Amino acid sequence: DTAVSQTPKYLVTQMGNDKSIKCEQNLGHDTMYWYKQDSKKFLKIMFSYNNKELIINETVPNRFSPKSPDKAHLNLHINSLELGDSAVYFCASSQENRGVGPLHFGNGTRLTVT
Amino acid sequence: GEDVEQSLFLSVREGDSSVINCTYTDSSSTYLYWYKQEPGAGLQLLTYIFSNMDMKQDQRLTVLLNKKDKHLSLRIADTQTGDSAIYFCAERAPRGGFKTIFGAGTRLFVKA
Numbered sequence: 001d002t003a004v005s006q007t008p009k010y011l012v013t014q015m016g017n018d019k020s021i022k023c024e025q026n027l028g029h030d031t032m033y034w035y036k037q038d039s040k041k042f043l044k045i046m047f048s049y050n051n052k053e054l055i056i057n058e059t060v061p062n063r064f065s066p067k068s069p070d071k072a073h074l075n076l077h078i079n080s081l082e083l084g085d086s087a088v089y090f091c092a093s094s095q096e097n098r099g100v101g102p103l104h105f106g107n108g109t110r111l112t113v114t
Numbered sequence: 115g116e117d118v119e120q121s122l123f124l125s126v127r128e129g130d131s132s133v134i135n136c137t138y139t140d141s142s143s144t145y146l147y148w149y150k151q152e153p154g155a156g157l158q159l160l161t162y163i164f165s166n167m168d169m170k171q172d173q174r175l176t177v178l179l180n181k182k183d184k185h186l187s188l189r190i191a192d193t194q195t196g197d198s199a200i201y202f203c204a205e206r207a208p209r210g211g212f213k214t215i216f217g218a219g220t221r222l223f224v225k226a
Contacts, residue, residue, distance in 0.1 A: 004156075040218070041151075041200055041218065041219045042216075042218050042219075043157075043202070043216040043219075045213060045214070048213075056213060090156055090157070092156075092157075102145075102147055102159045102162055103147075103149075103157070103159070103214055104159070105149075105156035105157045105158070106156050107154075107155055107156045108154075108155070108156050
């Protein structure tokens with residue numbers, strides 16, 4: 001029973017293409033996130049949704065568009081992929097409405113743009 | 115991240131204790147976390163401490179918090195080769211809507 005699952009695990013694509021990464025959590029959490037981890041392992045938050053509502057939107061190019069159809073899902077769509085988008089993208093979730101909860105992470109999607 | 119700093123590397127021998135240090139800048143931080151990342155995997159929560167505590171122990175793990183110096187440490191007793199991983203310190207503070215800010219991670223190498 002994977003708590004936070006994201007697909008695909010690996011994604012190799014060419015510059016200019018559009019791609020999506022999907023994330024689902026079965027923990028009943030009310031908040032979901034997308035983080036980007038670069039080649040030096042530095043983690044930076046991109047977006048956060050609480051009960052399907054966008055609450056954190058960092059300085060991310062508008063080629064990146066998150067979509068949350070319901071509390072358990074947060075997908076990430078990327079248009080016109082660039083070489084610099086190559087990274088590992090992590091989905092995470094937490095329970096916030098009863099106090100601040102720790103993040104639970106998926107296993108990541110390694111995106112390689114050629 | 116600029117708000118949370120950690121040394122990048124630590125090498126220890128199997129059976130020794132490991133101490134990983136972290137400093138943070140936001141004195142209003144309410145929660146401080148340690149996460150572990152193994153190769154090809156996501157981050158796994160190891161332990162966390164509330165800002166009103168100064169120590170927490172959980173089996174081989176001991177977390178020490180010095181709020182005055184904004185210093186957090188993770189001690190792993192009897193370090194094993196399976197403990198080799200990247201350890202991330204993270205803080206949450208009211209600013210920015212309780213965003214979790216991560217350090218750059220400390221790479222722990224355990225020699226047999």
